[in-house]
Structures are given as structure tokens and as C-alpha cells.
Amino acid sequence: MIKVALIGRGNVSFHLEKILRTTEEVDVTVYDSRKKQNSNKLQSFDICLIAVSDGAIKQVSEKLKGSDSIIAHTSGSVSINELPSDCHRGVFYPLQTFSKSKEVDFSEIPICIEADNDKNLILLSKLGNSISKNVQEVSSAQRKSLHLAAVFANNFTNHLYGIANEICFENNLPFDLIKPLIVETTDKIKNLSPFEAQTGPARRNDLSTVNDHLKLLQDSDHEKIYKLLTQSIQRTYGQKL
Amino acid sequence: MIKVALIGRGNVSFHLEKILRTTEEVDVTVYDSRKKQNSNKLQSFDICLIAVSDGAIKQVSEKLKGSDSIIAHTSGSVSINELPSDCHRGVFYPLQTFSKSKEVDFSEIPICIEADNDKNLILLSKLGNSISKNVQEVSSAQRKSLHLAAVFANNFTNHLYGIANEICFENNLPFDLIKPLIVETTDKIKNLSPFEAQTGPARRNDLSTVNDHLKLLQDSDHEKIYKLLTQSIQRTYGQKL
Numbered sequence: 001m002i003k004v005a006l007i008g009r010g011n012v013s014f015h016l017e018k019i020l021r022t023t024e025e026v027d028v029t030v031y032d033s034r035k036k037q038n039s040n041k042l043q044s045f046d047i048c049l050i051a052v053s054d055g056a057i058k059q060v061s062e063k064l065k066g067s068d069s070i071i072a073h074t075s076g077s078v079s080i081n082e083l084p085s086d087c088h089r090g091v092f093y094p095l096q097t098f099s100k101s102k103e104v105d106f107s108e109i110p111i112c113i114e115a116d117n118d119k120n121l122i123l124l125s126k127l128g129n130s131i132s133k134n135v136q137e138v139s140s141a142q143r144k145s146l147h148l149a150a151v152f153a154n155n156f157t158n159h160l161y162g163i164a165n166e167i168c169f170e171n172n173l174p175f176d177l178i179k180p181l182i183v184e185t186t187d188k189i190k191n192l193s194p195f196e197a198q199t200g201p202a203r204r205n206d207l208s209t210v211n212d213h214l215k216l217l218q219d220s221d222h223e224k225i226y227k228l229l230t231q232s233i234q235r236t237y238g239q240k241l
Numbered sequence: 242m243i244k245v246a247l248i249g250r251g252n253v254s255f256h257l258e259k260i261l262r263t264t265e266e267v268d269v270t271v272y273d274s275r276k277k278q279n280s281n282k283l284q285s286f287d288i289c290l291i292a293v294s295d296g297a298i299k300q301v302s303e304k305l306k307g308s309d310s311i312i313a314h315t316s317g318s319v320s321i322n323e324l325p326s327d328c329h330r331g332v333f334y335p336l337q338t339f340s341k342s343k344e345v346d347f348s349e350i351p352i353c354i355e356a357d358n359d360k361n362l363i364l365l366s367k368l369g370n371s372i373s374k375n376v377q378e379v380s381s382a383q384r385k386s387l388h389l390a391a392v393f394a395n396n397f398t399n400h401l402y403g404i405a406n407e408i409c410f411e412n413n414l415p416f417d418l419i420k421p422l423i424v425e426t427t428d429k430i431k432n433l434s435p436f437e438a439q440t441g442p443a444r445r446n447d448l449s450t451v452n453d454h455l456k457l458l459q460d461s462d463h464e465k466i467y468k469l470l471t472q473s474i475q476r477t478y479g480q481k482l
Contacts, residue, residue: 011440054450077442077450096422097440102429108421136418145412146419148454152463153405153419154426155441156470157398162435162477164394171386177377178387178394179431180349181337185395186427188343190420194403199252199338200396201318209295209318213389221473222393228469229397232462236403 008051076147317388
């Protein structure tokens with residue numbers, strides 16, 4: 001049995017708690033980082049998972065100084081070195097987008113782990129394997145880049161869905177019309193590289209359609225985004241701008 | 242039996258041919274628009290589908306002037322009025338991204354149809370229903386906006402996957418690590434609006450992470466895209482820039 005203290009009440013903690021409660025090898029207790037709690041209590045855990053906002057990790061982990069538990073945060077962008085040096089340090093980063101209103105399948109989520117020594121790495125790995133098929137050792141520097149890649153692949157693509165949604169709404173078109181296309185966009189890159197999967201007016205250098213689209217766009221933000229991404233696609237395929 | 246002539250040898254024609262050949266109610270014959278062919282031959286079809294590049298639609302359709310068939314193009318951005326006025330005009334636009342090396346499930350693809358009269362619309366609708374569960378009447382103006390929305394939802398998101406892929410490659414990380422996140426990004430918006438589904442540093446106004454990411458980006462194109470999309474997300478959620 002791995003005894004886990006889970007600190008934080010955000011989206012990551014919400015989903016981690018849910019999955020860890022259903023995991024037989026794990027006994028999880030949740031703490032709110034904003035409430036005062038006796039840090040002695042946290043001594044009896046194998047792992048303290050700090051699932052708080054990036055800016056609060058340092059402060060929360062300072063309170064756990066000198067603990068025998070592994071102190072591991074769950075952030076994509078914070079280095080392991082930001083944890084107090086006089087404790088067992090680790091990282092347990094589930095690479096996924098979490099919203100409270102959407103269930104996730106943890107078995108498919110890559111869990112990126114890092115630790116200050118092999119013994120601690122093995123225990124974090126055991127915890128990871130109890131909820132996911134995909135546990136990977138990733139250094140702090142790599143994890144930072146991975147998080148950056150994730151921002152492009154998730155945050156920014158979702159924002160583009162939002163713009164597509166707005167354009168549909170303004171033209172009395174249901175956004176549902178676009179959803180099969182979105183599903184296929186994702187399905188394609190299971191077997192094709194994004195480079196191979198690219199289609200559209202920018203890819204085939206169809207400047208007449210590009211200009212028509214620019215005329216249609218009312219919002220100056222959307223126009224700038226259209227121009228910049230079109231130029232970036234054109235450059236990727238060696239087209240003259 | 243609907244007799245269909247399919248003109249063109251591109252990605253759309255490739256996939257339309259495949260599905261129409263397996264459809265019992267349809268008899269399809271394919272023509273290459275670049276080869277000379279006796280346009281009298283095309284007289285015996287109920288529908289001539291012109292699946293050629295946008296710029297070639299006018300020229301190809303001119304050759305079919307005076308035909309008794311419905312002359313329908315398959316483009317997202319070309320108006321029905323660009324077809325010759327002295328023929329039965331229509332549009333048969335499958336809203337999807339097509340690459341030859343990727344199979345598609347036509348039953349889920351919205352087929353956007355338009356015609357110059359009800360009789361022609363009914364026949365195009367019959368053809369659409371023979372391959373898809375989702376046939377919609379969409380005007381030329383709406384179709385243009387729909388195509389613009391599709392560029393954001395597919396072309397641009399795929400390009401962002403490409404950037405994520407590059408960042409992974411440069412840091413010796415397998416792109417496969419990001420794929421479950423991409424699948425979830427799409428899965429989320431089945432039930433949440435993109436507005437609700439948004440997460441990430443720009444959404445939570447985490448400027449420290451945004452600045453770290455900007456420092457990490459080596460490519461000036463990627464840096465510009467990161468900045469512009471971050472600002473656009475911040476505006477969407479009413480954050481001060």
C-alpha cells in the first residue's frame with residue numbers, strides 16, 4: 001500500500017483524487033493547502049503530492065521540510081530544484097488537460113516522473129503505474145519543453161476551436177457541423193505526421209482563397225492570427241510569401 | 242440509380258470515388274479534367290461532380306454548358322454563381338480534410354448542398370444521403386464562412402500540432418507523449434464549449450510561465466504565434482494585457 005497525501009483543491013488534484021481512490025494499492029488523503037494543518041500529520045505518508053498552482057509550490061513545500069515522505073509536485077513547468085533541498089524531492093506530472101466537468105481516462109495519460117534518487121524514482125513509478133499504462137522518466141528541462149509543446153497542442157488549438165465556434169455563431173451555422181472535421185484532424189495524426197496531414201489553402205498556396213478569407217474576417221485579432229498562421233504554413237512548405 | 246460523373250483526380254475526388262463505388266444506389270464514372278474528353282459523353286449523367294481545384298472549376302464547368310445533368314462543384318469557398326448560368330447548378334461540399342493516405346468515414350461527414358431549384362436540391366440530397374447521415378442545405382455565403390471556420394479548426398490546429406512536434410523533436414521527446422492530450426482536447430469539446438474547455442497559462446493569466454515559455458522558444462515564427470494566441474486567449478477571458 002502506498003500512502004499518499006494529496007495537497008490542493010484544483011483541477012489536477014480533483015482528478016488525481018478520483019482515480020487514486022479507486023486504486024487498490026493506494027491510500028489517499030486530501031488536504032487543502034490554504035487550510036492550516038499540522039504538518040506532523042503529513043509525516044506518515046510515503047508521498048506528498050503537491051497539486052497546487054505553480055506559484056504556490058515553493059511555499060507549500062517549505063512547510064514540509066525535513067519530512068521523510070517524498071515531496072513531489074505535479075507541475076509541467078516547475079523544476080524539481082524549486083522543492084526544498086533537505087527533503088526527498090520528486091515530480092509527478094500527468095500530461096493532460098483537466099477540467100472538473102470532464103471525466104478523463106487516466107490509463108492513457110503519460111505520467112512524467114523525476115526524482116532525486118533511484119529509490120524515490122521507483123516509488124513514484126509504482127504510483128504512476130497504478131493509474132496509467134504510460135509512465136516516463138522526464139528531466140526538469142525536458143518537462144518544461146514538453147509543457148510548452150502541450151500549450152501549442154492543447155491550449156492554442158482549443159482557442160482556435162473557439163474562433164471557429166464564433167465564426168459559425170455569427171453566420172447562423174451550428175458548431176456541430178465542424179466537429180467531425182475536428183475529430184478527423186486528431187485521428188489523422190495517429191498515423192500521419194502533422195507535416196503530411198496538412199491540407200488547406202495555405203498548404204496549396206491558394207492565395208485567392210486566403211485573400212477571400214481575410215476579407216471575411218471582422219475581428220482584427222482573428223485576422224492577425226489567420227495571417228500569421230498562413231505565413232507560417234507557407235514557410236513550412238517552402239512557399240514564397 | 243443515380244448516374245454520377247466525377248471529374249478530377251485530387252484528394253476529394255479520390256475519396257468520393259471510393260465511397261460512391263461502394264454505394265448501391267450510385268453508378269459512378271471518373272474523368273480526369275486534364276484529359277480531353279468528349280463532353281457529349283457527360284450528357285448521360287444525372288450529376289456531374291466537379292472535384293477539381295477552386296481555380297479550375299470555372300474552366301471545367303464551361304465545357305459542360307448546356308448539359309442536362311446537374312453540374313455541381315465540391316468546393317467550400319466557390320459560389321454556386323461561378324458555374325455557367327445556362328445549366329443546372331449545384332454544390333456538393335463534403336466538409337472534411339482529405340489526404341490520400343488516410344481513410345475517412347463518410348457516414349459522419351457533413352455534406353453541404355445547394356442548388357438552383359428544388360428538384361435539383363432533392364437529387365443532390367439523395368446523393369448525399371446515400372453516403373452520409375448528415376446532409377445540410379447551406380448557402381454559398383454560409384459555406385464560405387463555414388470553410389473559413391474549418392481553416393481555423395483543421396488547417397491551423399494541424400499546423401500547431403506540427404509546431405508541438407518540432408519542439409518535442411528538438412528536445413529528444415517522442416511526439417507520442419503529446420497524442421493523448423490531443424485526443425482529449427478534441428474529446429472535451431464534444432460536451433463542453435471551447436470557451437469552457439480552455440485551460441493553460443494564458444487562461445489562468447500565469448505570466449511567469451508565459452515568460453518562461455517565450456524564453457524557451459528559439460524560432461521567431463513560433464514566438465510570434467505564442468504571443469499572439471496568448472494575448473487572444475487573455476482578451477477572450479477579459480484579462481488585462
